[in-house]
Amino acid sequence: SLAYLTFRGAIRERTFHVLFLLALFLFFVTPFLTAVAPRQGIQVALDFIMSTVSFIGLILVVFFGSNLITKDIDNKTIYSMITKPISRSHYVFGRFLGMALVLFISSLLLTALGLISFYVSVKFFNQLGENPNWFLFGMNSLFSLEMLLLLVSVSFLISSVSTSSFLPL
16 A cells, blocks of 8 residues: 555656656657658667656656655654554555556556657658667666666665665755
């Protein structure tokens, strides 16, 4: 239930909505960027899509993951959680699972939007280049998500032992 509350809290944030609008804008720009390099348009589109997903995920980690525990301490909502029959490790693990769910759903959604942008750029701008290796694209998405989860875990470690809200950031 704590992971679900973390997920819902992250979805309600205005910063989350602004990041998805930024991602939509970047995916809208992708077909026009591929028109600049017509011989390598497919590679440019895929690189830009993967970079956008990683960049938005990194910003999500920085804005949400690093301040999640310190925000609970500052707002004193952690006191109501600790008084419940839940251990401290379950609290941190629940918050981590919620943040992992946020990263998983957002990277899945961003990858799907990126692939739609890729097909639009290939369809309307007649890009040249080799056919992409979709297995490598999927593995890149998976390892990008793993990288983001590792960053969240390090920021949780630092935020659980620090008293400053800027140190985990």
